[in-house]
Amino acid sequence: MSFTRLAPEQFDTIPDIAEPAENPFLAGHDEAGAHVAAAYRAGRLHHALLLAGPSGIGKATFAFHLAEHLLRYPHAGEAPEGLAPRDPDLPLFRQIAQGAHPSVLHLTRPLNEKTKAFKSAVTVDEIRRIGRFLSMTSHDGSWRVVIVDPADDMNANAANALLKNLEEPPPRTQFVLIAHSPGGLLPTIRSRCHLVRLKPLETPALISVLERLEADVPETEAGRAALAARAGGSVREALLLTRYGGLDIAEAISRILGERAFPVAEAWRAAEAVGGRDATVQFSIFNQSALDSVSGWARHAGETGDLAGAARLSELWREMERLTVETETYNLDKRQHAMGLLRRMWQAAKA
Known part of the structure; x- marks a missing residue:
């Protein structure tokens, strides 16, 4: 599938596959999306969400959908009942996709400028960017969204630094932590977050995504079921297996x-x-x-x-x-x- 990449390359980038920040398509998480959207409309959205589930099932994509949802509908009562689909035609979409929106901070493993390889952890220097980000005046008085992706890649110093930010967040600040193994996070971090478990994709949803990406999908139902089982419901794993x-x-x-x-x-x-x-x-x-x-x-x-x-x-x-x-x-x-x-x-x- 040919496309023009908008998002910066990440440590886990797959060639010719959209990064979560630039992916307008979210499959298989309708229940979680409805839960989060309803909490927001009711004014009860927790200031820190912990999106948990296996790698490659769409947690980061979900996080960016939520970020765009909050910024498109800054007044909760005007927001739709479900998580709004992202619209690639909106300037907001392109700003978020390019990592250029002043109200969205995406933290992940940084590039080592000396070796030109990505570091093996989310470092404390990355987490310290949160303080600078939150110290600036909010863009047009709207939400500020901090995405830590994945939070279970933080080293000990980074985890402790994040904890301080979670304890007393400024108003209209939304933290979204992504974790493949939430048990690896500090208990004090988990206790300050609302856990949202995202499930591995069912076979129809997984196959739908793979077909959109023009992956080599088995023709038989048995073959598709076997692929989904081996991939564990993960789009990323299925792509690695098939492509x-x-x-x-x-x-x-x-x-x-x-x-x-x-x-x-x-x-x-x-x-x-x-x-x-x-x-x-x-x-x-x-x-x-x-x-x-x-x-x-x-x-x-x-x-x-x-x-x-x-x-x-x-x-x-x-x-x-x-x-x-x-x-x-x-x-x-x-x-x-x-x-x-x-x-x-x-x-x-x-x-």
Whole structure:
């Protein structure tokens, strides 16, 4: 799907796919949208919302829809009963999409100017921008919206800095925190927010979004259901699976782990495929697939009473995550990284 990108590139940008800030299409969250819109009309919208749910289901897109809703209808009694669709023809839409609206502050992982790579956390310097943002006079006396995306990527200093802003917000200020794993947030942050859980997309809604994006959707109902199940109701995961070789990567990992002896040649072919110069998305898919596999093993071990195995696998997961962050942060050899992860996983599978 060809389009002109308006929004700044983010740490999790997918080529040729709209960023949440520039996406006018929100699917599958009608119930949550109606709940938030009704609270706003009634004057009961909590000053801090925590949008929780799996990655890639539209939480950030929901947040930007809410931001535009508040700015289009600054007087609650005049707002529609449901969350208003975003209108790409409005100057307001373009301002928000470009990150240029003076009443919307979007905080996410910043770019490291030295390495030109995105940092692995939402830093305290990003959160400190809130104080400067709120100290300025509100644009035309309307709402100010702060979106932290995702809040569970904040480091400890950033989380503590955000807490101070949540405790005594100025009037007509709306915080929207996005969290894939809200349990990872400070309890004091969670207690100051109203939790809105967004559900994974049902198969029809997911397929509808994928078709709009011209993704390679299976023709059969069984194939579509299988894709939705494997993607966990996440548009992002479905796109990675269908457009960027995610299914092939997952199958390659499975084959390698199933061999009786570690298949060096096959593992190296897989590592070269995901570690090449033009394989940034595939490298991200590989790492996530590897981490998800080990996480599943650890969860299964715990559920079956193998606590020692669960602890061992949890430690392996942490080590793999550390290696992944180091490889991306310091621009290490991605092929060697992938090869190392495959060997560690194969050894764990045979233990």
